[in-house]
Amino acid sequence: MESTYKNTLLQVVDLIESLEKQEKIKYYFVGGILVNLYSDFRITRDIDIVVDIFNSGLTIKEFINIIKDFNFLPIQDWNATEKLAEETKIIQYLDKTETTRIDNHIIEKNNPSKYKRIGPLALKRRVREKLFGIECWIASKEDFILSKLVYGGWQDFTDALGCWMRFQEELNQQILEESSKELNISKEYSLLTSGITDPDEFFEKIHSK
Numbered sequence: 217m218e219s220t221y222k223n224t225l226l227q228v229v230d231l232i233e234s235l236e237k238q239e240k241i242k243y244y245f246v247g248g249i250l251v252n253l254y255s256d257f258r259i260t261r262d263i264d265i266v267v268d269i270f271n272s273g274l275t276i277k278e279f280i281n282i283i284k285d286f287n288f289l290p291i292q293d294w295n296a297t298e299k300l301a302e303e304t305k306i307i308q309y310l311d312k313t314e315t316t317r318i319d320n321h322i323i324e325k326n327n328p329s330k331y332k333r334i335g336p337l338a339l340k341r342r343v344r345e346k347l348f349g350i351e352c353w354i355a356s357k358e359d360f361i362l363s364k365l366v367y368g369g370w371q372d373f374t375d376a377l378g379c380w381m382r383f384q385e386e387l388n389q390q391i392l393e394e395s396s397k398e399l400n401i402s403k404e405y406s407l408l409t410s411g412i413t414d415p416d417e418f419f420e421k422i423h424s425k
Contacts, residue, residue, distance in 0.1 A: 221261075222348045224311040225249075228263055228318055229352050231286040235267075236353075239274060239282075243267045244342040244353040246321075246363055248375075253345065254360050255378030261316055266335050266355075268323045276301050276322070287312045305332075330399045334363050337395060357383050358391045365396070365404040368422075373408070373415050380408055 235241040247264030251257070269279050280298055289310045290297045301307040307320040323335040338359035345354050355363065357379055364376035380387070396405035404422065412418050 220313060220315055222350070224313070224316040224318075225263065225348055225350055227286065227288070227311055228265070229350050231283065231288070232265060232267070233352070234286075235282065239272045241267055241269055241272045241274070242339055242342075242353075244339060244355050245347065246338070246355045246360070247319075249347060250354055250360055251375055251378070253347070253354070254357055255375045255382070263316060263318045264321065265318065266321045266323060266339065268336075268339060270323065270325075276307065279320075280307060283307070283309060288318070289314055291317070330366050330401065333399060334359070334366050337398070338363065341391070357386070358388055358395070361387075361392065361408070362395050362399060362401070362405075365401045365408065366399055368401075368404065370415050370419070373404075373418050376408055377413065377415075377418075 232241075232243045236243060244266050245264065246266055247262070248258070248260030249263055251260070267279075269276070277298055280294060280301070284294065289312060291308055291310060297307065297309060301322070305322040305324055307322065309318055309320075310316065311318065321335065323339065324332045325336050327333070338355050341356045341359055342353045343356050344351065346352075347354065361376045361379050364372040364379075392405060396402050407418055407421055412421070
C-alpha cells in the first residue's frame with residue numbers, strides 16, 4: 217500500500233512540478249496526505265492539491281489535457297471530469313493504477329466562500345517539505361489547521377487538534393488569529409485552543425448558542 221501510494225505521489229509531483237516550471241502554476245498539497253507530518257498517523261487513499269491555474273491563463277480544459285499526457289485516468293470519462301470541474305472547480309482523476317484519487321482544488325480569488333478563501337491565503341504561505349521523501353510544496357502548519365477548521369468535520373477537528381498539540385510552541389498564533397477572523401472561524405479556533413480534546417465536546421460547543 218505505502219509503495220503504491222508513494223509511486224502515485226511521484227506521478228503527481230512530476231506533473232505538478234513540471235506545471236510550476238513550465239506554466240508558472242503554483243500549487244500546494246493539503247488535507248489527509250499531511251497528517252503524518254503535522255498530526256497523528258493515519259492511512260489515506262486520496263491526494264488533495266490546491267492549484268492556481270487561472271493565474272497562468274490556462275483553462276480547465278487545457279489543464280485536463282495536460283493531466284491526460286501524464287497518464288492519469290478519469291474516474292468516469294474526461295468529458296464528465298471537465299463538466300464537473302467547471303461546476304465545482306475541483307478536477308478529480310485517478311493515478312495509473314486506479315487505486316488513488318487525486319483532487320485538484322482550483323483557486324478562485326474572488327469567491328467569498330470560506331472554503332475558497334482559504335486557497336489564496338494558504339498559497340502565499342506554502343512551505344517546501346518532503347512527503348514520503350519527495351520534495352514538494354505543502355500547506356504550512358497554520359494553514360493545515362485553518363483548512364481543517366474551515367471544513368469542520370469530526371476527523372478534520374481531530375487532525376487540527378493533533379497539529380495544535382504537537383506544534384503549539386512553533387505556530388504563528390498571530391496568523392492563526394487574524395486568518396480565523398477573516399475566514400469566519402474564530403469560534404472554532406477559540407475552542408481548539410481552549411484545551412478541548414474530545415471532538416464530541418467540540419461539536420457540542422460549536423452548535424450551542
